[in-house]
Amino acid sequence: MLMIAAILIPMIAGTVISVTTATDRMKKILYACTVIVTDMAAIAAAIDGGTLRLGEMAEGVSLIFRADTISRCFLAVALLLYTVVLFYSFEYMKMEERIPTFYAFYLVSMGALIAECFAGNLVTLYLSFEFLTLTSMPLVLHERTKEAVAAGLKYLFYSVAGAMMGLLAIFFVYHYAKDPNLFVYGGFLDPSKYAGAENILYAAVLAGIVGFGAKAGMYPLHGWLPTAHPIAPAPASALLSAMIAKGGVLAVIRLVYFAVGAQTLRGTWVQLAWTCLALLTILMGSTMAFSEEVLKKRLAYSTVSQISYIMLGLSLLTEEGLRGGLLHVFSHACAKGCLFLVAGVFIYKLKIRRVTELMGIGRLMPLTLLCFTAASISLVGIPPMGGFTSKWAIATAAMDSGTGIFEVLGPVVLLISALLTAGYLLPVMVDGFFPGGVTGTENAEKAEPNALMLIPMFILCAGSLLVGVFGNSFMSGLTF
Numbered sequence: 072m073l074m075i076a077a078i079l080i081p082m083i084a085g086t087v088i089s090v091t092t093a094t095d096r097m098k099k100i101l102y103a104c105t106v107i108v109t110d111m112a113a114i115a116a117a118i119d120g121g122t123l124r125l126g127e128m129a130e131g132v133s134l135i136f137r138a139d140t141i142s143r144c145f146l147a148v149a150l151l152l153y154t155v156v157l158f159y160s161f162e163y164m165k166m167e168e169r170i171p172t173f174y175a176f177y178l179v180s181m182g183a184l185i186a187e188c189f190a191g192n193l194v195t196l197y198l199s200f201e202f203l204t205l206t207s208m209p210l211v212l213h214e215r216t217k218e219a220v221a222a223g224l225k226y227l228f229y230s231v232a233g234a235m236m237g238l239l240a241i242f243f244v245y246h247y248a249k250d251p252n253l254f255v256y257g258g259f260l261d262p263s264k265y266a267g268a269e270n271i272l273y274a275a276v277l278a279g280i281v282g283f284g285a286k287a288g289m290y291p292l293h294g295w296l297p298t299a300h301p302i303a304p305a306p307a308s309a310l311l312s313a314m315i316a317k318g319g320v321l322a323v324i325r326l327v328y329f330a331v332g333a334q335t336l337r338g339t340w341v342q343l344a345w346t347c348l349a350l351l352t353i354l355m356g357s358t359m360a361f362s363e364e365v366l367k368k369r370l371a372y373s374t375v376s377q378i379s380y381i382m383l384g385l386s387l388l389t390e391e392g393l394r395g396g397l398l399h400v401f402s403h404a405c406a407k408g409c410l411f412l413v414a415g416v417f418i419y420k421l422k423i424r425r426v427t428e429l430m431g432i433g434r435l436m437p438l439t440l441l442c443f444t445a446a447s448i449s450l451v452g453i454p455p456m457g458g459f460t461s462k463w464a465i466a467t468a469a470m471d472s473g474t475g476i477f478e479v480l481g482p483v484v485l486l487i488s489a490l491l492t493a494g495y496l497l498p499v500m501v502d503g504f505f506p507g508g509v510t511g512t513e514n515a516e517k518a519e520p521n522a523l524m525l526i527p528m529f530i531l532c533a534g535s536l537l538v539g540v541f542g543n544s545f546m547s548g549l550t551f
Contacts, residue, residue, distance in 0.1 A: 073116035074123055074136045078186045081109045085178025089171035099161050102174055106157050106181070110150045113185055117143045122191060122253070131245075133252050134198075137191030140551050141329070144397050145321050146188040148404045151534065152314045153181045155527035159412055160306035162523040163419050167304055173213055177306075180206040180315070187318055192252050193241045196325050197234065200318060204230040204286070207315050210307035211299045222295075222302040229285050229295040236282025237322060243275035244330050254325060256551040258332020272331075273341045279326050280345055286319030288375040289382055290352040297359070300371035301424075305415020308367060312374040313408035317400055320381050324393070328551075333388040345386040346477050350484045352379035357491035364425050366414050369495055370407065376488055377403050377450060383481060384465040387472040394546045395464035402449060402457030402538045409446040409531035412524070413439055420518045426499055433504035435518040440503045442528040447496035449535040452489045457538030462489065464543065 084105040088098055117138045125134040157177070164170050183206050187199035204227065212223030245251045247265040265272045285292030296316070300308045327333060336342050356376025363369040381403070384396030416439050417423040417432070433440045449456035452463075462485055469481030519525065 072123075073112055073119055074138070074189050075125075077109055077113035077116050078136075078182045078189070080112060080182070081105055081178040081185075082182035084108075085175050085181075089175035095170070098171065098174070102157065102178070105178060106154055109181065109185070110154060113146055113150055116189070117146055128194065131252070132194050133192065134195050135191035135252060136186070136189040136195065137253070138189060139254070140549050141321070141324060141397075142188050144400065144549075145317065146185065148317070148401060149181070149184050149188060149314050151530075152310060152404060152408055153177075153184075155530050156306045156309050156408070156412070159309075159415070159524050159527040160304075162521060163305055163415050166419055167213065169213065169215075173210065173304070173307075176206055176209040177310075180210065180310075183207075184315065184318060187321060190325070191254060193244060193254075193325065193330055196322055197238060197241055200237070200283070200286075200322055201231070201234050203315065203318050204234065207307075207311065210310070211303045213304055213307065214302065216302075219302045222299045226295045226299045229292050233282035233285025233292055233319070236278040236285075237326070238282075240275045240279025240282070240326060243272055244326070247272060248330075251330070254329035256329055258328075258330055258335060260331060260335060269339075273336070273339055276326070276331055276336065277341045277344055280323055280341075281348070283319045283322035283326065284348075284382065287316050287323070287378045287382065288352070288356070289319075289379055290348055290355060293352060293356070293375050296375050297363075297368050297371040300374070300411075301365055301367040305367075305411055305418060308370075309408045309411035309415070312371065312411055313404040316374065316378055317381075317404070320378065320385075320396070320400065323382070323385060324396075327385065327388070328393060333393075337388045342386060342388055342474070346383065346474065346481075349379045349382040349386050350477075350480065352376065353383065353484055353488050357488045357495075361491050361495045363495075364427060366417065366424060366426050366429070366499075367411070369426065370410050370414060373410075373450065373492065373495070374407055376492070377407065380462065380465055380485070380488075383485075384468060387468055387474060387477075387481075389468060389472050390551070391468035391471060392465070393551075394549065395461060395468045397549075398457075398464050398538070398542050398546050399461035401542065402461040402535060405531045405534035405538060406446040406449040406456070406458060409442055409528050409535070410450075412528050412531070413443045413446070416520050416524055416528075419524075420520060429499055430502050431506040436520075437504075437517075438519055438525060439528070440500065442525075442532050443503075444500045445532040446535065447500060449539070450496060451493045452485075455536065455539045457535040457542055460539045460542045464546070
């Protein structure tokens, strides 16, 4: 029952605390206690393992939760992000209204994401995926301006449309399955059932990949990301980019590697289409980020590109590609979460939103800009940060994948994207620390945020460094 406790504690406690008449200080203490207790319950459930069946929803369709290697990987990232961002938000949200509502949906969405991590079959995964969309959408439209409402609705429509495509894939996978009630690495399809109907199965699976990929920002359903991220409060943007968007990645992994089976799709036109879409998204996101002047929107386009690094690794349909993709889940979460928190500091302290306004910002916020620098170096792929390790793993997996032209094209696109990433992130650091002229900040007082905002950013930077140093050793020890 530890899994159910980890799912329900934040949902129930977050809602109850938000509607009480306790003081703001007391509510913050209770929110923090709720997240810490949730972390402990989720970690205990992940360590304990096992399978939990909650009953049959329809004939042959059960609601199942299970802890395995994939659950633990995504859960580790989710708990880290939700915990550090919570403490950061205690300071940032002072500038916002409707604070109890924000925290209610913050904690409910945490429970939904934990449920998706622990999902043991496709039906449970789909229900958790949809619930995550519904509970995270209010975080996007929190400010309730016309732009915020439009961004929230766009996020909802894209995610629900994508989930419908995923549901189509689930229908066909269940129809052709031996026993669909539990994920199995390598898949559980019965070849005799889809013999002669391979292309129908392939089309359904590709629809599922594209549909679930919508939340991950993969082309052609990527449009919600650059719209929603700049509008949402910085804590919500950090969660959306660093973790919630990866709910789509988790769904794709479960569909391809634990339901259909990578071997079933290897060498088919599904793999060709998927790899092409991933490469296209990488280049498109990097190019759009390079020309964007609004910092949070630049980071949103960067997320479109960076998460498709994971999709590229997965599309190779090899265990090495899966390991490289999972490694980038960790490295990107730490780096991009930190960058959005830094962008939030610029907004909270100085009302700065555009890149051109950051000239000489290092004089005012040296520690904040240091965090921006460390996270940027990771995203570019410079050692010893996590981005280098994960991109190296993906590039190596591509060269060993036996996918023909993609053995060369994959690493080449990764290198081009890395150069573009350096072009849109590193100049911010250089202009911030070395403006090269009079900027108006020489005599200004330091504007560093307090520890509630600084410590979470440093923790994420440290996480990125740990991924870079120990990531390969950790991934090589995983068994699926």
